[in-house]
Structure formats: C-alpha cells, structure tokens
Amino acid sequence: MTQTTQPIQQAAAIVARAHRLTALVGAGLSASSGIPTYRGPGGLWTRQRPRQGAPPLLSYQEFVRDPAAWWQARLAAETDPSHPIYQMKQAVDQAAPNPGHLALAQLEQRGILHCIITQNVDNLHAAAGSRAVLEIHGNRNRLRCLQCHRRTPRNTQTPQNPPQCQQCNGLLKLDTVMFGEPIPPDVLQACRQAAEQSDCMLLVGTSGTVNPAARLPLLAKENGATLIEINPEATPLTPWCDLSLTGPADAILPQLLNSI
Numbered sequence: 001m002t003q004t005t006q007p008i009q010q011a012a013a014i015v016a017r018a019h020r021l022t023a024l025v026g027a028g029l030s031a032s033s034g035i036p037t038y039r040g041p042g043g044l045w046t047r048q049r050p051r052q053g054a055p056p057l058l059s060y061q062e063f064v065r066d067p068a069a070w071w072q073a074r075l076a077a078e079t080d081p082s083h084p085i086y087q088m089k090q091a092v093d094q095a096a097p098n099p100g101h102l103a104l105a106q107l108e109q110r111g112i113l114h115c116i117i118t119q120n121v122d123n124l125h126a127a128a129g130s131r132a133v134l135e136i137h138g139n140r141n142r143l144r145c146l147q148c149h150r151r152t153p154r155n156t157q158t159p160q161n162p163p164q165c166q167q168c169n170g171l172l173k174l175d176t177v178m179f180g181e182p183i184p185p186d187v188l189q190a191c192r193q194a195a196e197q198s199d200c201m202l203l204v205g206t207s208g209t210v211n212p213a214a215r216l217p218l219l220a221k222e223n224g225a226t227l228i229e230i231n232p233e234a235t236p237l238t239p240w241c242d243l244s245l246t247g248p249a250d251a252i253l254p255q256l257l258n259s260i
C-alpha cells in the first residue's frame with residue numbers, strides 16, 4: 001500500500017476548515033473489525049443466496065407475510081451453528097471497534113465531526129464512543145415498531161410472538177432494515193437533512209452502490225459540500241469526489257486525525 005502524505009494533508013486542511021463535517025460510513029469500515037460482508041465474493045449471503053429473491057429470513061416480504069413464523073424461524077436460526085444468521089451474529093458479537101471507528105469518535109469529541117451516517121447495523125460507532133450517529137439501515141441491538149417507529153433495546157423483547165410494541169401494540173421487527181424494506185422515513189429524513197447541511201463529507205469504506213445511502217453524497221455535493229473518499233479502491237462515487245485517499249479506513253482515518 002503506497003499512500004503519499006500529500007493527499008492526507010490536503011484532506012486534513014479541508015476537514016479542519018469545515019464547519020459542518022459529516023461522514024457516510026459503509027461496510028468497509030466494519031470489515032476491518034472482522035465483520036464479514038454480505039455482498040461480494042465469499043460474502044455470507046453470496047454463498048447462501050438463492051438465484052432469485054433475498055436469502056431466507058432477510059426479506060421484508062417474508063416478514064410481513066407471517067411475522068410470527070418469521071420470528072420463530074429467526075430465533076431458531078440464531079441458535080443453529082450451521083445457519084449463516086448464527087455465524088453473522090457470532091462474528092458481530094465478538095467484533096470490537098477498530099482504529100477507524102475510534103478516530104471518528106475522536107473527531108466528534110474534538111468538535112470537528114458533526115455526525116456520522118452509517119450503513120452498518122453493528123453498533124460499533126456507539127461502542128467507540130461516537131454519539132451523533134444516524135443508522136440508515138438500523139441497529140441490530142434494537143427493535144422497531146412498524147406502527148409508531150419507536151425503537152427499544154432488543155433485550156426488552158417480550159415473550160409473546162410476534163412481539164408487540166408496549167406503547168401502541170404495533171408489530172415489532174428487528175430495527176435492521178431488510179431486503180425489500182423501505183428505509184424508515186424518520187431516519188431517512190434526518191440523513192438527507194444532514195447531507196444537505198454538510199459542507200464536507202467523508203465517504204468511508206462505502207461501495208456507493210446501495211441506495212438511498214449512495215445518493216446522500218450527491219445531495220451534499222449539490223448543496224456545495226466537498227467530498228473526500230477513503231476506500232481501498234475506486235467506487236461509482238469516485239468521479240464525484242474532490243479528493244480520494246486510497247487505503248483501508250482503519251489505517252487512513254487515524255492518519256487524517258493526526259494530520260489535523
């Protein structure tokens with residue numbers, strides 16, 4: 001990996017001048033914490049995925065068709081070592097924030113980073129100490145009511161099946177956004193507003209292929225933001241970026257922090 005110091009210093013100067021810095025984070029950051037990716041060669045679901053449709057237990061349509069059956073199968077999968085859902089759960093349970101997560105938390109604590117928009121559901125930003133985090137694809141440790149959108153910790157799940165919201169009796173699902181599920185409107189609105197108000201956005205370990213998250217940098221750019229990409233390889237968003245720092249985010253972000 002060759003990385004000249006010059007682009008890092010350019011990025012550091014831009015970041016230091018920014019009044020409203022945001023970071024859009026993707027799976028590449030969590031991959032450095034040992035969390036397997038879903039997509040791509042060897043991805044957990046690439047190996048399991050049927051020819052058509054979403055892998056079992058991951059489609060929103062499957063959930064809404066029969067929520068009680070879905071919850072029963074999900075809880076069984078979580079205790080079956082041969083099931084990819086069990087394997088993913090184990091991997092994420094054992095994962096810890098890496099130096100990239102910690103650098104983002106430091107940027108916030110130093111008053112430089114306004115907020116993180118993350119596509120990761122693993123809760124590692126909170127574990128690293130970040131506070132202003134918008135989770136566009138939800139959080140694996142929470143449940144969400146489909147009726148009133150209230151989020152509650154998963155460990156408060158009641159034994160009834162399907163679980164019900166204690167506030168409105170609505171249906172509870174995992175907060176994690178499933179294949180075919182619309183992004184919850186409250187978090188999507190907050191992400192769009194954060195993007196529009198940014199004057200600089202870091203694109204961290206995101207492939208730039210999953211919408212609507214991939215459109216947020218373009219929204220920021222339309223509103224005058226400078227885009228800085230941090231990724232080991234070029235992405236569909238690279239042509240829109242003002243600066244690209246080539247390398248893994250867990251190596252580049254600490255360098256950036258130390259250059260400010």
Ligand SMILES: [Zn+2]
Nearest residue numbers: 145148165168
């Ligand atoms: Zn509710």
